[in-house]
Amino acid sequence: GESVGLHLPTLSVQEGDNSIINCAYSNSASDYFIWYKQESGKGPQFIIDIRSNMDKRQGQRVTVLLNKTVKHLSLQIAATQPGDSAVYFCAEKTKYSGAGSYQLTFGKGTKLSVIP
Amino acid sequence: GAGVSQSPSNKVTEKGKDVELRCDPISGHTALYWYRQSLGQGLEFLIYFQGNSAPDKSGLPSDRFSAERTGGSVSTLTIQRTQQEDSAVYLCASSVEPSTDTQYFGPGTRLTVL
Numbered sequence: 001g002e003s004v005g006l007h008l009p010t011l012s013v014q015e016g017d018n019s020i021i022n023c024a025y026s027n028s029a030s031d032y033f034i035w036y037k038q039e040s041g042k043g044p045q046f047i048i049d050i051r052s053n054m055d056k057r058q059g060q061r062v063t064v065l066l067n068k069t070v071k072h073l074s075l076q077i078a079a080t081q082p083g084d085s086a087v088y089f090c091a092e093k094t095k096y097s098g099a100g101s102y103q104l105t106f107g108k109g110t111k112l113s114v115i116p
Numbered sequence: 117g118a119g120v121s122q123s124p125s126n127k128v129t130e131k132g133k134d135v136e137l138r139c140d141p142i143s144g145h146t147a148l149y150w151y152r153q154s155l156g157q158g159l160e161f162l163i164y165f166q167g168n169s170a171p172d173k174s175g176l177p178s179d180r181f182s183a184e185r186t187g188g189s190v191s192t193l194t195i196q197r198t199q200q201e202d203s204a205v206y207l208c209a210s211s212v213e214p215s216t217d218t219q220y221f222g223p224g225t226r227l228t229v230l
Contacts, residue, residue: 043221106158
């Protein structure tokens with residue numbers, strides 16, 4: 001089946017630097033993408049989302065970029081802080097025709113470690 | 117409560133036993149999802165509820181897995197005759213409607229099958 005994957009399994013950045021986490025997706029029919037942050041022992045926490053009719057969306061210290069041509073998604077975190085240390089998952093939402101249901105397909109995650 | 121809650125937070129069981137995992141979605145959320153997260157892995161979709169019905173059961177790994185939802189609220193995921201490979205964190209999420217995109221996750225239940 002189609003899947004979402006990540007380029008880098010681990011990423012270490014210095015506190016204050018910018019972080020970029022990448023994700024490749026394979027389902028060209030996906031119309032919605034989400035980034036989740038998961039801290040140890042907790043469930044995934046919504047960070048930011050983007051629809052396929054957009055190529056960039058900004059939040060507080062985070063920016064998501066979508067390149068549909070190469071089916072690539074990235075999460076940029078500005079001025080990375082120790083509290084940003086977590087595993088980050090990208091997910092794509094695909095509607096399944098007939099069933100009318102929606103499913104999120106997650107990548108394996110990238111672990112971000114912030115060096116104080 | 118304001119968020120999705122799950123119980124128990126941890127469950128240790130012996131191989132062959134049945135377990136029930138509970139999820140309380142955010143009040144008013146009609147869509148409810150179950151996922152499984154194995155160690156170091158991403159989230160694997162299991163089943164989705166729209167109200168009390170489950171239009172998509174495609175992710176259930178075997179017939180030992182079942183889930184139900186009553187009253188459009190609480191859901192239970194049941195695993196019969198547990199196997200060691202069932203050990204994982206089971207996460208529940210809810211959203212306002214199935215077509216509403218943002219899913220809010222609970223803290224998960226860590227299941228360990230000895």
